[in-house]
Amino acid sequence: MKGFRAILVTGDSDRERVRSIAVGAEAGGIELVRGDPLCSLCGGDLRLVRKDEVSAEVPPAVGRRHRLFFKCGSCGQLYWHGSHWKKLMSVARRLDDR
Numbered sequence: 001m002k003g004f005r006a007i008l009v010t011g012d013s014d015r016e017r018v019r020s021i022a023v024g025a026e027a028g029g030i031e032l033v034r035g036d037p038l039c040s041l042c043g044g045d046l047r048l049v050r051k052d053e054v055s056a057e058v059p060p061a062v063g064r065r066h067r068l069f070f071k072c073g074s075c076g077q078l079y080w081h082g083s084h085w086k087k088l089m090s091v092a093r094r095l096d097d098r
């Protein structure tokens with residue numbers, strides 16, 4: 001594809017990968033804009049779903065610990081704010097503080 005600007009994401013950890021995006025965007029003059037969350041599997045839009053809508057799909061321990069669930073409108077992947085999300089938010093906050 002011609003005419004598309006891209007950032008090569010590198011690194012072995014989430015922190016390194018997020019940092020490579022920030023560095024690549026700055027070097028390429030690409031503005032990063034936080035938008036609505038997208039599915040990490042297919043890029044589809046995520047929508048907030050009620051817990052009772054997805055209770056059969058969620059492991060019981062997760063259902064007890066979380067109230068908010070998001071479902072991809074394209075592939076049906078289910079998400080919640082688990083430990084991976086908390087780690088990514090922590091990395092994002094540190095990048096905001098730069």
Ligand SMILES: [Zn+2]
Nearest residue numbers: 039042072075
């Ligand atoms: Zn999806």
